[in-house]
Amino acid sequence: MSEASRIRIVPAGANATVRVLMSHDMESGQRKDGSGKIIPAWHIQDVTVLLNGKSVMTAEWGTAVAKNPFWQFTLKGTKAGDKVAIQWKDSRGDTRIDEATVGSI
Amino acid sequence: MMNRRQTLQHSWAVATLLGTAGFMPFRAFAYDKAAFEAKSVTAALKALGASAPVASADVTLQGPEIADNGASVLLSFGTSLPNIKRVLLLVEKNPSALVASFSVSPVVDSQFSLRIKMSQSSEVYAVALTQDGKAYFAKRDIKVTLGGCGE
Numbered sequence: 711m712s713e714a715s716r717i718r719i720v721p722a723g724a725n726a727t728v729r730v731l732m733s734h735d736m737e738s739g740q741r742k743d744g745s746g747k748i749i750p751a752w753h754i755q756d757v758t759v760l761l762n763g764k765s766v767m768t769a770e771w772g773t774a775v776a777k778n779p780f781w782q783f784t785l786k787g788t789k790a791g792d793k794v795a796i797q798w799k800d801s802r803g804d805t806r807i808d809e810a811t812v813g814s815i
Numbered sequence: 816m817m818n819r820r821q822t823l824q825h826s827w828a829v830a831t832l833l834g835t836a837g838f839m840p841f842r843a844f845a846y847d848k849a850a851f852e853a854k855s856v857t858a859a860l861k862a863l864g865a866s867a868p869v870a871s872a873d874v875t876l877q878g879p880e881i882a883d884n885g886a887s888v889l890l891s892f893g894t895s896l897p898n899i900k901r902v903l904l905l906v907e908k909n910p911s912a913l914v915a916s917f918s919v920s921p922v923v924d925s926q927f928s929l930r931i932k933m934s935q936s937s938e939v940y941a942v943a944l945t946q947d948g949k950a951y952f953a954k955r956d957i958k959v960t961l962g963g964c965g966e
Contacts, residue, residue: 774906775915782928
C-alpha cells in the first residue's frame with residue numbers, strides 16, 4: 711500500500727485552494743536500469759476529487775507528471791467542515807483515497 | 816469511538832462494497848490511452864476529438880522561462896472562460912505530448928498548478944475545451960537545461 715497523499719486546504723472567502731502532494735514514483739517508461747533494460751512505465755492514470763462524497767472533478771495523467779505529484783486546484787462555494795477526498799488509480803491498478811476537511815478561516 | 820484512520824478504512828471498505836455492487840458514487844475511471852500515446856499536440860487533440868484550438872487571452876499558462884531540471888517543472892494554467900469541460904496540458908516535444916487532462920464541474924475554478932517532466936526545451940500548451948466543443952489555447956516556450964526523462 712502506498713503512502714498517503716498530503717492534502718492542504720487553504721480557505722479564501724467562499725473558495726478553497728487545495729494543494730496535494732501524492733506519493734508515487736511516476737516511472738516514465740523512458741529510463742533504463744543498470745543493465746540497459748527499459749524500466750516499464752508505472753504512473754497514476756486517474757484521479758477523482760470528491761466534495762462531501764460527490765465527484766466534482768476527474769483528471770487523467772500521463773507519464774509526464776513529475777515524481778511524487780504536486781498539484782493545486784480551487785473549489786468554489788466551500789464552507790468549513792466540507793470534506794475533500796482525493797482518489798487515484800495507477801497503471802498497475804493500485805488505488806488509494808485520502809481525505810481532508812476544510813477548516814475555518 | 817473510531818479514530819480518523821479507522822473511519823477512513825471504513826469509508827474505503829464501504830466505497831469498495833458499493834463499487835462492487837455497481838453503486839460507485841462517482842464516475843468510472845476512464846484513462847484515454849490513445850490520447851496519452853499521441854506523439855504531438857495536434858495528434859493528441861485529434862485523439863480526444865477536440866476541434867482545432869484558437870489562441871485566446873482568456874487561457875493562461877505560467878511557468879519558468881528556463882527550467883534547470885526537466886524532471887520537475889512547476890506550471891500554472893487555467894481559464895476564465897465559462898462552460899469549461901476539460902483543461903489540458905501538453906508538451907510538444909515530450910515522448911508523448913499529452914501530460915494531463917482535468918475534467919471539471921461548475922464547483923471547480925479552472926485554475927491549476929501541476930509539476931511536470933520535460934524531456935527537452937519545448938513549446939508547452941494549455942488548452943481549454945468548452946461544453947459546446949470549442950477549443951482555446953495559450954502557449955509558452957520553456958527552455959530545459961537538463962532533460963527530465965532519464966532521471
